[in-house]
Amino acid sequence: MASLHVKINNIWQDLRSSEGMPALDVVRGELGLTSTKEGCREGDCGACAVLVGEQVGDMVRYRAVPSCLLALGELRGKHLVTLEGLVEGAKDGLTPVMRAFLDENASQCGFCTPGFIIALTSWLAEPQVPDLAGALRAIDGNLCRCTGYGAIRRAAARLVERFKDLPLESGARLKTLVEAQVLPPSVLEFMAESAGKPEADSVSRKISGNAPARGGNADNAVPVAVVGGGTDYYVRNPDPEEGFSPFLTRMLPEFGQIRYVSDREDRWLEVGAAVTVRDFFSSHVVRHEVPGIERFETMFASTLIRNLATVGGNIVNASPVADITSMLLALGARLVIVPEADAGNKNTPLRLCPLEQFFLGYKKLNLGPGEVLKAVWIPVLADPSSRKFSFEKASKRRNLDIAAVNMAISFRIDKGRFRDVRISLGGVAPVPLLGIGAQEVLEGAPCDVSDKKSLAGLAKNAARRAESAISPISDVRGSSDYRRRMVHQLMLAHFIRLFETSGVAEELFP
Numbered sequence: 281m282a283s284l285h286v287k288i289n290n291i292w293q294d295l296r297s298s299e300g301m302p303a304l305d306v307v308r309g310e311l312g313l314t315s316t317k318e319g320c321r322e323g324d325c326g327a328c329a330v331l332v333g334e335q336v337g338d339m340v341r342y343r344a345v346p347s348c349l350l351a352l353g354e355l356r357g358k359h360l361v362t363l364e365g366l367v368e369g370a371k372d373g374l375t376p377v378m379r380a381f382l383d384e385n386a387s388q389c390g391f392c393t394p395g396f397i398i399a400l401t402s403w404l405a406e407p408q409v410p411d412l413a414g415a416l417r418a419i420d421g422n423l424c425r426c427t428g429y430g431a432i433r434r435a436a437a438r439l440v441e442r443f444k445d446l447p448l449e450s451g452a453r454l455k456t457l458v459e460a461q462v463l464p465p466s467v468l469e470f471m472a473e474s475a476g477k478p479e480a481d482s483v484s485r486k487i488s489g490n491a492p493a494r495g496g497n498a499d500n501a502v503p504v505a506v507v508g509g510g511t512d513y514y515v516r517n518p519d520p521e522e523g524f525s526p527f528l529t530r531m532l533p534e535f536g537q538i539r540y541v542s543d544r545e546d547r548w549l550e551v552g553a554a555v556t557v558r559d560f561f562s563s564h565v566v567r568h569e570v571p572g573i574e575r576f577e578t579m580f581a582s583t584l585i586r587n588l589a590t591v592g593g594n595i596v597n598a599s600p601v602a603d604i605t606s607m608l609l610a611l612g613a614r615l616v617i618v619p620e621a622d623a624g625n626k627n628t629p630l631r632l633c634p635l636e637q638f639f640l641g642y643k644k645l646n647l648g649p650g651e652v653l654k655a656v657w658i659p660v661l662a663d664p665s666s667r668k669f670s671f672e673k674a675s676k677r678r679n680l681d682i683a684a685v686n687m688a689i690s691f692r693i694d695k696g697r698f699r700d701v702r703i704s705l706g707g708v709a710p711v712p713l714l715g716i717g718a719q720e721v722l723e724g725a726p727c728d729v730s731d732k733k734s735l736a737g738l739a740k741n742a743a744r745r746a747e748s749a750i751s752p753i754s755d756v757r758g759s760s761d762y763r764r765r766m767v768h769q770l771m772l773a774h775f776i777r778l779f780e781t782s783g784v785a786e787e788l789f790p
């Protein structure tokens with residue numbers, strides 16, 4: 281078994297465990313770094329959070345991720361920091377983040393505390409102006425069951441006050457945080473060691489595994505276990521067999537790009553399948569092509585999960601309520617599919633598949649054995665600012681909850697009329713659907729923002745058509761009737777968001 285070269289806190293180590301093992305088991309079991317806790321083992325509690333440093337482009341970046349869902353192979357050539365590593369530079373044994381927790385009595389039994397410290401340290405390391413909203417967002421995937429969140433919030437507020445003037449340039453920021461003993465000196469060592477090196481080596485292995493059924497017919501192809509971020513895979517397979525060595529999409533640079541591509545006359549924005557949900561929403565080009573999409577980021581899971589989960593994993597996992605799938609369906613996305621064996625080869629022929637033709641039945645995909653999803657293409661508009669986009673999701677909790685129903689809508693307004701209307705419906709059938717009837721109601725209809733009555737009438741018509749076209753099942757997340765009514769209400773909610781100043785809200789709900 282090949283060894284994995286990883287910097288663990290302040291020492292480079294060669295790990296012998298297989299690449300598909302959840303990192304948590306190695307961190308606690310093999311390395312004895314027991315500050316990293318095992319709570320839920322499903323990405324829900326944040327107790328297992330670790331900091332992972334890696335070279336991205338020409339800079340080094342640190343982000344907190346849940347180690348229970350992280351494939352060990354992802355760490356090749358990277359820097360893993362646990363709480364034991366964080367305190368290495370702290371003169372009195374406490375970093376300023378830990379000190380803030382102590383001063384505010386924000387820890388009681390202490391089981392959750394390492395995860396909170398790691399998540400808040402990661403937030404400070406990110407090049408943004410610290411504010412309380414950002415700090416609380418950083419810990420939206422961390423649960424505490426005994427202290428209460430008031431004290432944790434006050435500790436976060438202390439950090440905002442103390443670190444409000446951090447440099448925004450990432451290298452300077454990391455150096456400042458090492459000087460302030462928030463981060464350990466091993467961060468500076470890792471930055472020096474990474475300078476001028478290519479990004480982490482590729483890993484590509486084949487082995488059969490527990491993936492959704494694939495409907496394709498590639499001859500003699502070997503089924504592959506593919507892992508993106510692992511946030512679905514390891515929830516379903518928490519204890520993989522010894523020797524498990526999947527194809528890790530995040531280790532292939534070709535799968536991690538966001539760039540423009542052309543195909544005959546058309547231009548597309550290509551989003552690599554291994555782009556994380558976090559990077560998707562942060563991308564300036566994604567925000568340029570889909571104005572306002574960043575508003576919907578925090579509806580997806582938590583910061584810890586978004587740091588790990590990939591766009592491709594969301595699609596191939598084939599959940600009828602997958603949020604990114606819902607957004608991409610409304611945006612008219614196409615999938616770029618390649619044979620896994622040639623995945624890293626730039627000249628491999630691509631198979632293109634409109635996203636709506638990818639789902640053949642519940643968890644049954646238009647993806648042959650041996651094929652992997654390489655990227656997603658989003659159509660580029662001549663004038664991106666003409667695109668109107670909205671996403672809605674009905675779930676019990678704001679964070680860390682899967683939708684009962686979700687819905688996205690995308691259209692242009694051209695010469696006062698709705699054009700290129702696409703509406704996705706999730707959670708109302710075994711696969712994500714397009715709301716064809718509702719699209720027909722809107723396509724070509726007049727769109728006069730000064731006429732709230734006509735807008736409200738259109739919203740109600742589209743809502744009725746969407747609702748009447750579906751026959752959802754009842755399950756733990758909601759009854760059939762509830763889902764139908766939510767589809768109706770979510771359509772109205774789109775109109776209220778997209779025509780906020782028109783008065784349509786008052787017209788719909790006088």
Ligand SMILES: Cc1cc2nc3c(=O)[nH]c(=O)nc-3n(C[C@H](O)[C@H](O)[C@H](O)COP(=O)(O)OP(=O)(O)OC[C@H]3O[C@@H](n4cnc5c(N)ncnc54)[C@H](O)[C@@H]3O)c2cc1C
Binds near residue numbers: 323508557593603682
């Ligand atoms: C706590 C928690 C909260 C969550 N909240 C949400 C939420 O709010 N909204 C939501 O939509 N989802 C949510 N999820 C589900 C999950 O995070 C997403 O579906 C995520 O996008 C999956 O991406 P991944 O990279 O982690 O997939 P993985 O787990 O790596 O893979 C998922 C499946 O896709 C296959 N696969 C992955 N990449 C490829 C590829 N490139 N080619 C072929 N096959 C591939 C894998 O083999 C696997 O079968 C949540 C999960 C957790 C644990």
Ligand code: FES
Binds near residue numbers: 319320
């Ligand atoms: S153990 Fe709960 S998120 Fe990993």
Ligand code: FES
Binds near residue numbers: 392423425426
């Ligand atoms: S301090 Fe006990 S769970 Fe948070």
